[in-house]
Amino acid sequence: MEEKNITEKESLELITQMIQQTKDNLPIGSGTTFLIWGYTSVIIGCLVWILQLLNFGNSAAWIYVLLPFIGCLLSILYNRKPKEGIAENYSTYMINSIWKLVSYSFIIAAIIIVYFIIFHKQAHTIIFFVLGLLLPGIGTAVTGLALKEKSAVVGGFLGITFGIAAMEMYILNSTLTIDWHLGFAASYAIMMVIPGHLINDKAKKQNNGRT
Amino acid sequence: MEELDPLLHSQLRLAIMSILLSAREADFVYLKEKTESTAGNLSVQIDKLTTAGYIEKMTDSSGAKPRTICRMTPIGRDAMQKYVEALKTYFSGL
Numbered sequence: 001m002e003e004k005n006i007t008e009k010e011s012l013e014l015i016t017q018m019i020q021q022t023k024d025n026l027p028i029g030s031g032t033t034f035l036i037w038g039y040t041s042v043i044i045g046c047l048v049w050i051l052q053l054l055n056f057g058n059s060a061a062w063i064y065v066l067l068p069f070i071g072c073l074l075s076i077l078y079n080r081k082p083k084e085g086i087a088e089n090y091s092t093y094m095i096n097s098i099w100k101l102v103s104y105s106f107i108i109a110a111i112i113i114v115y116f117i118i119f120h121k122q123a124h125t126i127i128f129f130v131l132g133l134l135l136p137g138i139g140t141a142v143t144g145l146a147l148k149e150k151s152a153v154v155g156g157f158l159g160i161t162f163g164i165a166a167m168e169m170y171i172l173n174s175t176l177t178i179d180w181h182l183g184f185a186a187s188y189a190i191m192m193v194i195p196g197h198l199i200n201d202k203a204k205k206q207n208n209g210r211t
Numbered sequence: 212m213e214e215l216d217p218l219l220h221s222q223l224r225l226a227i228m229s230i231l232l233s234a235r236e237a238d239f240v241y242l243k244e245k246t247e248s249t250a251g252n253l254s255v256q257i258d259k260l261t262t263a264g265y266i267e268k269m270t271d272s273s274g275a276k277p278r279t280i281c282r283m284t285p286i287g288r289d290a291m292q293k294y295v296e297a298l299k300t301y302f303s304g305l
Contacts, residue, residue, distance in 0.1 A: 001222055001223045001226055001246045001248045003221050003222065003224070004221065004222050005220060005221060005222075006222050006225070008298055008302070012302070014222065014225055014229065015225065015295070017229075018226050018229035018230050018232075018233075018245065019232065019233045021230070021245055022229075022230050022233040022234045023233060084240035084241075084278060085240040086237070086238050086278075087230070087234040087235075087236065087237035087238070088234065088235050088236050088237075089233065089234050089235060090235050093235045
């Protein structure tokens with residue numbers, strides 16, 4: 001392509017062609033971040049459940065602290081972007097912004113809880129458990145809406161439902177039963193693992209169709 | 212029939228603007244690949260669009276090699292809208 005004047009018909013064709021080439025195709029591996037966080041949460045949730053069944057007590061729940069570190073580390077390792085030749089479409093921008101908001105909310109929650117532990121000698125760490133379902137649930141549902149992936153919308157909505165149910169249960173009984181850890185793992189399987197695989201399949205199909 | 216914006220009525224510049232209409236932002240290499248243009252020519256056309264205020268250029272230095280990222284400005288979006296509206300008048304009789 002070069003700098004040359006074109007006819008009106010050519011203009012119209014060029015605009016259509018360029019928009020078509022830049023349309024919102026899912027890049028291959030779009031569901032990988034879902035899979036990383038999904039599988040890590042499922043494994044950790046099951047591990048805590050098993051340890052509590054084996055009478056390790058509530059201290060086993062501290063394994064959840066590892067979740068953000070493992071998730072972040074694996075996300076950085078697997079999501080190495082190509083250095084050049086990148087365009088960001090509006091859906092990707094919206095999805096990235098939502099997940100940034102989710103991450104910042106977790107950081108704020110962590111700061112508040114640490115503050116209460118240090119200065120008030122007590123804190124309801126259960127809030128992490130509730131937020132761990134509620135916030136990613138919102139993020140997943142919005143991602144599903146942006147990508148037109150129903151499994152993510154339904155999964156996200158179920159995550160929100162489990163989060164609200166866990167909160168209600170805790171308020172009523174001041175504790176959560178061991179089975180809630182299994183529920184946490186199951187929620188992540190529905191909320192992230194299944195949509196993650198489906199999004200990856202969808203991206204593969206879209207990119208195969210384009211070539 | 213309305214007059215078409217001469218700055219946009221050029222193959223390469225219109226291609227750049229059309230890409231930036233559907234992508235929120237795109238880097239230099241992406242634009243070069245999609246428009247199948249030479250780096251020198253693309254750079255000149257990007258500068259012309261930047262000078263007109265239709266697009267903005269940014270440099271991303273986070274990687275090992277700095278990347279030039281282009282994004283359409285509200286002025287550019289407005290100009291594209293007017294261009295497409297003017298283009299429609301050429302086909303209204305068909």
